Amino acid sequence: MKKLTAIVLTAAMCMGLAAPAMADIKVAFSQIGQESDWRTANTDSINGTIEAHEGWELVYDDAQQKQENQIKALRNFITQGVDYILFTGVVSTGWEEVLAEVNEAEIPLILVDRLPDCIDDIDYVAAFGGDFVEEGRRQVAWAGEYLKSVGRDSEDVNVVIMEGTTGASAQTGRTEGNLAAMEEYPFLKLVGQQTGNFTRAEGQAVMESWLKSIDKIDVLIAQNDDMALGAIDAIKAAGLVPGKDIIIVGCDSVKAAFEAIVAGEMNATIECTPLYGPFVESCIESLEAGEEMSKEVIHPEEGVYDMDGGIDLGTVVSVKAADVIDERVY
Ligand code: GYE
Numbered sequence: 001m002k003k004l005t006a007i008v009l010t011a012a013m014c015m016g017l018a019a020p021a022m023a024d025i026k027v028a029f030s031q032i033g034q035e036s037d038w039r040t041a042n043t044d045s046i047n048g049t050i051e052a053h054e055g056w057e058l059v060y061d062d063a064q065q066k067q068e069n070q071i072k073a074l075r076n077f078i079t080q081g082v083d084y085i086l087f088t089g090v091v092s093t094g095w096e097e098v099l100a101e102v103n104e105a106e107i108p109l110i111l112v113d114r115l116p117d118c119i120d121d122i123d124y125v126a127a128f129g130g131d132f133v134e135e136g137r138r139q140v141a142w143a144g145e146y147l148k149s150v151g152r153d154s155e156d157v158n159v160v161i162m163e164g165t166t167g168a169s170a171q172t173g174r175t176e177g178n179l180a181a182m183e184e185y186p187f188l189k190l191v192g193q194q195t196g197n198f199t200r201a202e203g204q205a206v207m208e209s210w211l212k213s214i215d216k217i218d219v220l221i222a223q224n225d226d227m228a229l230g231a232i233d234a235i236k237a238a239g240l241v242p243g244k245d246i247i248i249v250g251c252d253s254v255k256a257a258f259e260a261i262v263a264g265e266m267n268a269t270i271e272c273t274p275l276y277g278p279f280v281e282s283c284i285e286s287l288e289a290g291e292e293m294s295k296e297v298i299h300p301e302e303g304v305y306d307m308d309g310g311i312d313l314g315t316v317v318s319v320k321a322a323d324v325i326d327e328r329v330y
Helices: 002-014 037-052 067-080 096-104 117-121 132-149 169-184 200-213 225-237 255-262 277-288 321-327
Strands: 025-031 056-062 084-087 109-112 126-128 157-163 188-195 219-222 247-252 268-271 304-306
Touching: 025 037, 025 067, 025 277, 037 056, 037 225, 037 277, 056 067, 067 084, 067 096, 084 096, 084 277, 096 109, 096 117, 109 277, 126 277, 132 157, 132 169, 132 188, 132 219, 132 247, 132 268, 132 304, 157 169, 157 200, 157 225, 169 188, 188 200, 200 225, 219 225, 225 247, 225 255, 255 268, 255 304, 255 321, 304 321
Parallel strands: 025 056, 025 084, 084 109, 109 126, 157 188, 157 219, 219 247, 247 268
Antiparallel strands: 268 304
């Protein structure tokens, strides 16, 4: 292909014609949808980086939370003959066939965010995303350590876990981490566990119904900040004080969660960065330069932010949200 372009270019120049523009590198991205602030920041980071890069063309598809749309998009990318495919799966199963087609077409596949279960059976050039099990562990460990620090570990503390989209690796991983950490804090009692689909609206609705059906809720573990923010609205509407009557731990660390923590309505958020642009850029640049990437899944380094800071979670110590809110970019 490169040879052909060179021949055409030389021929065009010999004939005194203006050289045609060099073919762009087409970078295709199959995104899940737009369910949360995290997702918006993630799309902006990746798309913005590709669009700003000279010689790169973005081919973007928003699947609106539907696996069948993602499958169609991937097949479309193959037909269009794109040069790279960035992929995150709305759920973790059911990708074997279409990803095998991507492999057959020999299009380098870069896995981001939610990884497919068939990761060991497909060819991919690099993988980047959050450590969801650790994030889930940190959520519950934060609640456990915080309650210990205020002397509430001698009472029975009722906990509800609001989960993300069922079957998404971000949901299965965080749930695994949540439940494993519950074992470490026997005073935490699980009294509710339901999906809020990673959206603010469903977070509000699920919290509303829990407040009606569960006598006492002390702690809400919401697997993303959007659901926590929706739940805060439901808690206020029920005449309770979020952040005090109910301890609220979110995940992602979006700006709105920082604002809620600073306002005293939310207690902590576990960071999961959506800023993948720089990774995607350096990955494609390396591949273009003929370098090989490691197959190991790369997890970004992430923090924990809360009202006062100083909660030690073993792998990380929390930072006071108010001290760093101005530096946050998403
Ligand atoms: O936490 C949530 C989003 O897959 C890590 O998806 C992502 C999650 C993120 O909708 O807010």
